Each structure stands twice: as structure tokens, then as C-alpha cells.
Amino acid sequence: MRVERLKTDLLIIGGGTAGCYAALTASEKSDATEILICEKANIKRSGCLAAGVNALNAYIVEGRTPQDYVDYAKKDADGIVRDDLLYTMSERLNKVTERLEQLGLVILKDENGKYVVRGNRNLKINGENIKPILAAVVEKLPNVTVLNRVNIIDFSVNGNKINGAFGIGIENDTFYIIEAKAVIIATGGAAGLYKPNNPGFSRHKMWYPPFNTGAGYAMGIKHGAEMTTFEMRFIALRCKDTIAPTGTLAQGAGAKQINSLGEVYEAKYGLTTSERVYGTVNENIEGRGPCYLRTEGISPEQEESLLKAYLNMAPSQTIRWIESGKLPSQANVEIEGTEPYIVGGHTASGYWVDTKRATTISGLFAAGDVAGGCPQKYVTGALAEGEIAAVSAVDYISENTTGSISGSEIDAHISEIERFIGENRSQFTTEQLEEAMQTVMDSYAGGIKTNYRFNGKQLDIADYKIRQLTELSDALHADDFQELMYIYELRERLTICRSVIAHLRARHETRWHSFAENLDHPEKDDINWRKYVNSRMENGEIKIILRDLTEEGQKTYEHSN
Amino acid sequence: MSIAIDRNKCVGCGRCHEVCPGTLIKLGADKKAYIKYPKDCWGCTSCIKECPVYAISFYLGADIGGMGSKVHTEKKDGLLCWVIEQPDGKTAEIAIDPKESNKY
Ligand SMILES: Cc1cc2nc3c(=O)[nH]c(=O)nc-3n(C[C@H](O)[C@H](O)[C@H](O)COP(=O)(O)OP(=O)(O)OC[C@H]3O[C@@H](n4cnc5c(N)ncnc54)[C@H](O)[C@@H]3O)c2cc1C
Numbered sequence: 310m311r312v313e314r315l316k317t318d319l320l321i322i323g324g325g326t327a328g329c330y331a332a333l334t335a336s337e338k339s340d341a342t343e344i345l346i347c348e349k350a351n352i353k354r355s356g357c358l359a360a361g362v363n364a365l366n367a368y369i370v371e372g373r374t375p376q377d378y379v380d381y382a383k384k385d386a387d388g389i390v391r392d393d394l395l396y397t398m399s400e401r402l403n404k405v406t407e408r409l410e411q412l413g414l415v416i417l418k419d420e421n422g423k424y425v426v427r428g429n430r431n432l433k434i435n436g437e438n439i440k441p442i443l444a445a446v447v448e449k450l451p452n453v454t455v456l457n458r459v460n461i462i463d464f465s466v467n468g469n470k471i472n473g474a475f476g477i478g479i480e481n482d483t484f485y486i487i488e489a490k491a492v493i494i495a496t497g498g499a500a501g502l503y504k505p506n507n508p509g510f511s512r513h514k515m516w517y518p519p520f521n522t523g524a525g526y527a528m529g530i531k532h533g534a535e536m537t538t539f540e541m542r543f544i545a546l547r548c549k550d551t552i553a554p555t556g557t558l559a560q561g562a563g564a565k566q567i568n569s570l571g572e573v574y575e576a577k578y579g580l581t582t583s584e585r586v587y588g589t590v591n592e593n594i595e596g597r598g599p600c601y602l603r604t605e606g607i608s609p610e611q612e613e614s615l616l617k618a619y620l621n622m623a624p625s626q627t628i629r630w631i632e633s634g635k636l637p638s639q640a641n642v643e644i645e646g647t648e649p650y651i652v653g654g655h656t657a658s659g660y661w662v663d664t665k666r667a668t669t670i671s672g673l674f675a676a677g678d679v680a681g682g683c684p685q686k687y688v689t690g691a692l693a694e695g696e697i698a699a700v701s702a703v704d705y706i707s708e709n710t711t712g713s714i715s716g717s718e719i720d721a722h723i724s725e726i727e728r729f730i731g732e733n734r735s736q737f738t739t740e741q742l743e744e745a746m747q748t749v750m751d752s753y754a755g756g757i758k759t760n761y762r763f764n765g766k767q768l769d770i771a772d773y774k775i776r777q778l779t780e781l782s783d784a785l786h787a788d789d790f791q792e793l794m795y796i797y798e799l800r801e802r803l804t805i806c807r808s809v810i811a812h813l814r815a816r817h818e819t820r821w822h823s824f825a826e827n828l829d830h831p832e833k834d835d836i837n838w839r840k841y842v843n844s845r846m847e848n849g850e851i852k853i854i855l856r857d858l859t860e861e862g863q864k865t866y867e868h869s870n
Numbered sequence: 871m872s873i874a875i876d877r878n879k880c881v882g883c884g885r886c887h888e889v890c891p892g893t894l895i896k897l898g899a900d901k902k903a904y905i906k907y908p909k910d911c912w913g914c915t916s917c918i919k920e921c922p923v924y925a926i927s928f929y930l931g932a933d934i935g936g937m938g939s940k941v942h943t944e945k946k947d948g949l950l951c952w953v954i955e956q957p958d959g960k961t962a963e964i965a966i967d968p969k970e971s972n973k974y
Pocket residue numbers: 322323324325326327328347348349350355356357358361362363364365366367459460461462495496497498516517518520521522523524525554654655676677678679686687688689691
């Protein structure tokens with residue numbers, strides 16, 4: 310193992326959507342600021358955008374205002390959002406969209422040069438190469454250095470102030486000690502907590518990137534950062550087997566959700582994101598499954614466009630259509646709910662941040678799927694938050710000096726790594742413990758197996774078993790640094806599982822069907838539960854903090870106690 | 871789903887190894903690429919689009935209804951061309967103009 314020490318002004322952890330845009334913004338705002346991106350993969354094709362995306366889901370179309378977007382997202386989350394975060398994001402959606410176009414993203418325009426809109430909030434694009442476009446810009450920035458294949462495993466925090474982070478070079482056997490004046494965390498959400506739809510050979514054919522393992526959440530939790538709304542899990546409604554997105558069929562081609570009797574069932578349950586999942590689950594329970602998106606009878610032109618659109622973002626669905634010989638015009642597309650994810654770009658889980666995207670740890674800012682309180686961000690919202698976090702971080706740097714990381718902290722990390730890569734004492738492999746964790750979450754914390762439902766007794770069992778697995782993970786063994794990363798990823802996920810369980814247990818109501826379906830409290834309770842469920846880890850235990858909702862229309866929020 | 875790399879075609883340029891978001895592809899001592907963790911492939915097709923000699927193809931696992939077709943991409947006259955070879959020998963090709971937006 311090599312040890313390398315680095316020093317920078319601004320460390321960005323995760324060179325995905327938000328991270329790349331944060332680097333671009335910080336670099337343009339201050340060319341004297343040294344910026345370092347640490348990315349576990351390679352920024353050219355990492356994170357959510359690797360395969361491409363099919364639309365820009367968050368845009369303020371003509372005749373609408375940022376406030377309309379806030380209202381929409383708030384309604385979809387049944388009130389548990391932060392207006393200030395949604396508003397500051399919404400204000401920037403169109404500016405970042407124009408910037409993306411300047412950088413080379415193809416956006417559909419009409420004969421008058423205006424963007425063609427899909428529904429009330431979406432733009433049609435060719436998003437196949439959106440990540441290479443962003444990466445190419447970042448690589449040209451003079452004051453930005455990118456370290457690819459460096460996986461960050463921990464923050465260095467002293468007296469609630471961040472001083473940098475520790476990482477492992479997964480292909481060069483290097484331990485990195487990185488000191489920084491400010492840090493932006495942009496590691497995305499967490500996949501792989503629950504048993505996936507297809508746990509066998511295709512276990513990673515999931516919707517959310519299986520390589521986003523929630524490091525950002527876990528590191529924050531461990532260091533006592535306040536987190537919010539982890540009980541609002543995200544379950545995606547997806548094409549069966551390929552887990553490809555359904556928006557292109559539903560909003561794009563206007564396909565309705567139908568059950569096996571051919572009845573359109575969506576109106577029966579409501580049209581919010583969680584209600585659409587719940588309706589599908591319920592139709593199956595009541596014997597009217599499977600459920601489909603009704604595509605039969607679409608025109609040949611529509612079909613051709615759909616085949617292409619899917620190749621630009623989820624190629625397996627097009628392959629599926631072609632190899633099965635059943636094209637969408639001939640057969641409706643079966644849909645199913647995925648396993649639950651924790652993802653703050655769709656729901657509201659993540660760091661509890663102020664309006665400037667500062668977390669409760671001084672010097673640590675959060676953007677994108679890792680940041681909470683601001684659902685329905687999608688690509689453009691992640692860019693907008695990257696921008697806000699970068700501006701705040703650069704301001705912070707001008708007033709602060711680089712913290713220093715203590716020798717004892719370094720030694721503790723080195724000896725932990727040496728233990729994992731040393732003599733093999735483990736009876737279990739990382740893979741086995743990962744499967745065990747997913748089985749526990751599936752059975753006792755509202756996974757696919759229980760139709761996403763749970764009760765308090767089950768959560769107690771889940772918590773007990775996740776703690777046991779955490780203990781077992783102490784003895785795991787890695788043959789190389791990639792396997793070492795797998796150990797850290799598993800331990801991150803176990804930490805997040807504990808937080809999810811604590812949050813699910815804390816909210817004594819069912820506000821969002823499927824996302825948090827608490828069988829002990831099956832009704833919504835507006836009198837007692839129009840509240841944020843937040844948490845902080847103290848002495849190894851997750852402590853729940855209930856906070857009152859901010860004021861309607863409130864434009865700024867500052868951290869207090 | 872996962873990918874397969876044709877050793878005979880691979881020229882060892884390393885681009886697939888460089889780009890994979892899961893760090894799943896390695897180069898052997900003979901400089902040929904191989905997928906070390908086939909079950910961990912997300913199916914993002916990043917590696918396939920990078921390969922200059924079309925040595926990489928992807929397929930759907932049988933557990934998600936795969937029927938043995940193999941897919942790769944080729945770049946022709948500025949188009950991104952998807953080639954789907956079916957087990958019965960039939961081949962389907964879909965060419966996409968990167969300058970053209972999705973219609974839906
Ligand atoms: C399959 C899919 C399709 C989507 N389609 C659309 C769409 O059509 N339209 C739309 O508007 N939105 C879409 N979204 C949503 C949107 O893409 C995301 O919300 C957004 O990209 C999230 O940005 P992010 O920066 O938070 O995460 P990411 O872009 O995923 O970035 C996180 C980065 O952190 C890196 N990382 C993680 N852990 C570590 C670590 N420990 N150390 C170092 N680096 C680390 C990851 O490799 C990754 O590069 C889609 C999402 C998915 C998953």
C-alpha cells in the first residue's frame with residue numbers, strides 16, 4: 310500500500326452530475342481556487358448519467374413559474390419538503406438548461422427555435438452523451454484536477470468542522486489523505502440496500518446505479534450530520550425485467566397504466582409518484598395483475614421513435630422488444646415496482662442543508678441526490694444544486710484556512726485497511742453479507758417481498774439483524790483494493806439501513822403509500838405528522854429529531870441548534 | 871444482463887477498462903480485456919460505445935428473459951448504429967443520429 314498526501318482548497322467528492330457542475334461553477338467564480346474531484350469511477354461515464362437520460366424532467370416551461378414547480382413537488386411529497394430549497398433550485402432550472410445546450414446537449418426545438426415541451430415540466434433531448442459532454446468541460450478547466458478511481462471512504466471531521474477526507478485508489482493500491490478548506494459531497498443516492506427485482510445473474514440490472522452505494526450519506530451519518538426524511542424511500546415504477554424508465558411511454562407516448570382486465574386503474578389511486586406505485590401493487594394483490602402500460606396500437610412512427618429513445622437511455626428495453634419479437638405496438642409493456650432506493654433527487658431523503666446547501670458540519674456542502682428536503686430534482690436540479698453549493702463553498706473558503714488532519718486519525722484508517730487486507734480470518738465473504746443485508750431489508754423493512762409494507766415488530770427484527778451483520782463485517786477480508794472498496798460499500802449500506810429503519814419506525818402514519826407503508830399506522834395523520842423526521846447519530850445510536858415544517862413560501866432557512 | 875468480450879477482436883487499447891462505471895473490466899497480462907465481475911454489470915453500454923473494434927457485445931441474462939441476442943454499436947458516417955444479432959442469424963440495425971433529439 311502506498312500512502313499519498315494531498316492538499317486542496319475545494320474537494321468535490323463524486324464527479325457525477327452535481328459534482329461536475331459544482332467544479333465548473335467554482336472554477337468560473339474563482340480561478341485562484343484549487344479544486345480536486347475524487348471520483349470512484351471515471352467522470353466520463355459515471356453515476357446516474359452513464360447510459361444517458363431520456364428527457365430533462367425539471368424545466369420551467371413558458372407560462373409557468375418557479376413557484377409552480379415548487380407547488381408541484383410539494384404536492385407530490387404531500388407537504389414534507391423545504392420550500393426554500395425547492396425554490397432556489399427551480400429558479401435556476403432554465404439557466405442550467407441553456408448552459409447544457411451551449412455545452413453541446415441536443416434539445417428538441419420547434420420551427421421558431423423554441424424548446425419542444427413534454428407535458429408541463431419536461432424537455433425532449435438526446436441525452437445519450439450528456440455525461441461525456443459534462444466531463445469534457447470539466448477536464449479542460451485549468452484549476453480543476455480529477456482523480457478517477459479514487460473511492461472516498463471517510464471524512465476527517467474535528468470539532469464539527471470538516472478538514473478533508475480519506476480515500477483509496479482502487480487500481481493503484483494507494484491510501485489518500487486529502488486536506489481541504491471546504492468539501493462538497495455529491496456522491497448520489499443509495500442503491501443495493503434491498504433485495505433487487507432480479508437477485509440472480511442480473512442482480513445489477515437495477516434502475517439506480519448499483520455503484521452509487523450511498524457513501525455520502527453514510528460518512529455524514531457517522532460524523533453526526535443531521536439527515537432528513539430517510540423514511541421517504543423511492544420506489545420506481547419500471548418496465549418489467551429490464552427496469553427501464555417508463556416516463557417516455559407514459560408522458561411521452563401517452564400510454565396509460567392498465568391491469569390485466571384492460572382497465573385503466575391509475576385514477577382510482579391518484580397520480581402522485583407513490584400512488585402510481587401503490588396502485589400497481591394493489592391491483593396485483595387483488596388479483597388483477599400483471600399491470601401494463603398500454604402501448605398496443607401505437608403508430609409505426611411512434612414505435613420507431615420509441616425504439617430509438619430507449620437506445621439513448623436504457624438500451625436493454627429496445628433489445629427486449631426486438632429479441633422477443635413483440636414490439637410495443639403489438640404488446641403492452643409490463644410494469645413493476647423496483648426495490649426501494651434512498652435518493653434525494655426523487656424523494657426528500659438526504660442531508661439536512663440550509664438554503665446555501667451547507668450541511669450541519671461546518672465546511673461541508675451537499676448537492677444532488679445526496680441532499681435532502683428537495684425532491685424532483687432530476688438532472689437539471691442536480692446541476693442547480695451543484696451551482697449553489699459551489700458558490701457557497703467558494704465563499705466559505707475565502708474566510709477559512711485549511712484544516713489539518715491528525716496523525717492518530719490517519720493511523721486509525723491505515724490500521725483498519727491493514728486489518729481488512731491482512732490475514733484472512735473471515736468465515737464470510739462481502740458478497741454473502743451483502744445478500745444477507747438485502748434479505749433482511751426485503752423481509753423486515755418493507756421490501757418487494759412484503760409489498761413494501763412493514764410494522765414495528767418487523768423493524769425491530771431488521772434493526773437487530775443489521776447490527777449483527779455490521780459486527781460480522783468487521784472481520785471481512787479483501788484480496789485487493791477493489792475488494793476493499795466492496796467492504797467499505799457494504800459497511801456504508803449497513804449504516805444507511807440503520808438510519809432507514811429508525812426513520813421508518815419514527816413516522817407514526819402512512820403519508821406516502823408504498824414509500825413508507827406503516828401497517829401499525831395505516832392512515833395519514835396531518836394533525837401530528839406534518840413534520841420533518843430528522844436524525845443524527847450520537848454515540849453510535851440514531852437519535853430522531855422531529856422538526857416543524859418551515860413556513861409556506863419561506864425563502865431562506867438557516868441552521869440553528 | 872452483462873457483456874462479453876471477443877478476445878480475438880480485442881486490440882488491448884484499454885478504453886473499456888478506463889470508462890466502466892463499476893471498474894468491472896480488467897486487462898490481462900496479454901493486454902486483452904476481460905470482464906472480471908460479469909454479475910455486477912449495470913448494462914450501461916459505456917464500454918461497448920468506446921470499443922474501436924466492436925469487440926464487446928451485451929446480452930440480457932436468461933433470468934430477465936434474455937433469448938441469446940448479442941448487441942454492439944458501430945459508428946458510421948456520424949451515426950451511432952446499434953447492431954442486434956439474433957441467435958437465428960437475423961440481424962437488426964438501428965441507426966441514431968446523435969444530433970437528433972428523442973421525439974418522446
Ligand atoms: C437510470 C436513470 C435514468 C434517469 N433519467 C433521467 C431523465 O431522463 N431525466 C432527468 O431529468 N433525470 C433523470 N434521472 C435522474 C438524474 O439523472 C439524477 O437525479 C442526477 O443525475 C443525480 O445527480 P448526482 O450528481 O446527485 O448523482 P450522480 O450523477 O450519480 O453522481 C454521483 C457520483 O458520485 C460518485 N461516487 C459515489 N460514491 C463515491 C465515493 N465514495 N467516492 C468517490 N466518488 C463516488 C459516483 O461514481 C458518481 O459519479 C435518471 C436517473 C437514473 C438513475
